[in-house]
Amino acid sequence: MKPAISKIIPFDATAGYVFSFSYIGNQPYKNRIVIRNALTNEIIKDETISEMRFRHPISGNILTNGTSYTIQISVFDENNNESSLSDKILFTCYSTPTFNFSGLNNGTNYVKSSSYNATINYSQNENRKLQSYIFYLYDATYNELSNSGTIYNQTPTYIYSSLDNEQIYYLRCVGITVDSVEIDTGFVKIYTQYNSSNFSGIFKVKNNYKGGYVQCISNIVSIDGVATDSYTISNGVLQFNNSNTFVEYNEGLLIESGHKVGIKAKNFKTGLIWSETNKVDKILLYHYIYEGLDYFKLDVSNGLSHYILYSPRQKLTANQFYTIYITRQDSLFKITIQ
Incomplete structure (x- = not known):
């Protein structure tokens, strides 16, 4: 029997990695890895460690980002009998991408509006592309309030809308690269502080080009009421002619x-x-x-x-x-x- 190496997600060579595998047979007491340069077949690391778990860690800076390798693993039982080497698995090391909110820092960021247009800075040394991402909004106790859904656009932007005044929120964006590497901005704190003496309205337009129509979304709801008695309107102010008059909203309120x-x-x-x-x-x-x-x-x-x-x-x-x-x-x- 020989081990089977688990799927290897591309990783940053400077950070190190833990290779995992499965094996059916006697309990392993040691395991061995053989890593070769995929292009030249040169052995980069041949190492045996005492480990009963099905794992083999390597330190950072042994491999090189932007380079592809093959790896094989074998195991040793308590009598030091070595199994066959596993099948070769190909993997590549890539630098950790830069992925953060543009214009926001790690402290408290003040937002002077009921909406915030968020932009993500993304870059990667080996030019690996961003595949998709999701923007999240959390309250002060890290409860999720909303999210953008999965977006497949190479320019990560999103408008957070309907933010209440004088509130703490946390913004977060989680992305996936074309190599299935998950990246995360972490929780970024904002505090809304704006003049809200008037209602603020957000009007968003989404082009549903596949369906051939435009979707309009607003956070303003219009309702109509009926006064129970006579009234006047002066300079935009509703004035009742007696103290018992009121406006009745039969629906929509x-x-x-x-x-x-x-x-x-x-x-x-x-x-x-x-x-x-x-x-x-x-x-x-x-x-x-x-x-x-x-x-x-x-x-x-x-x-x-x-x-x-x-x-x-x-x-x-x-x-x-x-x-x-x-x-x-x-x-x-x-x-x-x-």
Whole structure:
């Protein structure tokens, strides 16, 4: 019987490698490798080590990147009987590629927008090509929020969109070369910090050339409401003619996962100021004043759970507009005042 060498993924010769194999027979106590230059057949390394596991490590800088080799392995039993050499396996060493986010460092990177156009720097000394890659987005606790899906483009770029303000995110990109080598940027930390007093809209266009159509994607949802009484609009501001008037949204007013709603107003009344009731959730927003400071209470229930969130207390200036944002990610909500 002779060993069978496992598949060898191209590796960086400066880093070393562990060759693995399988063998059916007596328990091996030693194993031997014979590595030859594939072009000249010159023996580069003939080494025997004491090892009961089916593996044989070599140190870095023994082989040379950009060069192809063949390897054979044999094993020795406890009586020092050597098996036949395995079949030759061809492999090649290549330098580790450069693969990182352009313009981002290992510390905290500040993003001044709700979207970020990411570009990857990729290079490889022996000009081995990048085959595919996937961009990932994680929250502050490294939970995956989204990914780009597999992309087959030699220029790795991707737009991260709908990023909430004043949040920590981690960006990551994982690639595969044409030689099946996996490369990884690791987790790169960003912190969003931008002026979000107005809604920001992302409008993305994707050309589905195989289907002959263009797909348009936006993070803005338009809904219509009906006022219960008369009102006027002055300088873009909706003004009710009496305090009991309100706007009723019979359909479309739904905070879905990954979306947020903003209520922009001034001189908030005390008590219930906004509500959403649908087949799944009931969401209520209240405004209160305690010891001269304003705060908002968000009450969310869905039949299975019920929880309440409070905004920080602060003094709201009379006749000044404020926007109350309610953000939803899956079953989690967040309330912020801007």
